[in-house]
Amino acid sequence: MKNSDKIKFGKMMALLQDIYVPGKPISSTKVQLYFDMLSEISIEELAVAIEQIIRTKKYATFPLIPEILEAIGIDKKEDDEAEILESWGRLMQDVDAQALYEGLTKADGTDTEVIIENEILKETVDVAFGSLWNYRNRNKETDAAHRRHFIDCYRGVKKRHSPRKELKSSVLTGIIEDRKQLSERK
Numbered sequence: 002m003k004n005s006d007k008i009k010f011g012k013m014m015a016l017l018q019d020i021y022v023p024g025k026p027i028s029s030t031k032v033q034l035y036f037d038m039l040s041e042i043s044i045e046e047l048a049v050a051i052e053q054i055i056r057t058k059k060y061a062t063f064p065l066i067p068e069i070l071e072a073i074g075i076d077k078k079e080d081d082e083a084e085i086l087e088s089w090g091r092l093m094q095d096v097d098a099q100a101l102y103e104g105l106t107k108a109d110g111t112d113t114e115v116i117i118e119n120e121i122l123k124e125t126v127d128v129a130f131g132s133l134w135n136y137r138n139r140n141k142e143t144d145a146a147h148r149r150h151f152i153d154c155y156r157g158v159k160k161r162h163s164p165r166k167e168l169k170s171s172v173l174t175g176i177i178e179d180r181k182q183l184s185e186r187k
Contacts, residue, residue, distance in 0.1 A: 006044040038066045085155045129154040
């Protein structure tokens with residue numbers, strides 16, 4: 002959304018407030034926080050989401066930001082899952098490649114080994130299984146459990162590798178700045 006959408010956005014928030022919490026005014030802080038958190042979507046997408054929420058929401062509570070994003074169809078977990086399953090597939094290909102070359106030696110006499118190029122995938126294998134060799138020699142009958150464990154480990158490793166996120170909300174930034182100023186006075 003653009004700053005020029007703030008009036009339309011405010012009207013949409015007022016509509017939600019009137020429907021879900023009638024008689025209680027919506028605070029400007031709440032409106033600003035929602036605007037900041039939803040700034041990556043268009044005002045048109047927001048209108049579609051609000052219409053969807055009004056049609057389907059069962060409880061009289063003001064919609065949370067994740068509910069609005071879900072109504073638009075933005076679900077980060079699905080994107081995350083697709084990326085992780087793609088990595089699982091790459092891992093299986095790497096293991097198949099390693100199996101083809103097992104027992105072969107390089108010219109210098111050392112064993113041939115498949116190297117995982119992707120740092121996140123490599124670290125996930127180490128965290129989840131200890132090594133590529135351990136992964137390859139796992140019990141195939143419990144593959145679903147291994148995949149689930151891999152997915153959980155991948156999420157943790159990816160989170161550690163992700164850059165720290167900056168605050169988008171001017172409301173929250175203001176609160177942090179106020180707190181810093183108070184602690185500096187002491």
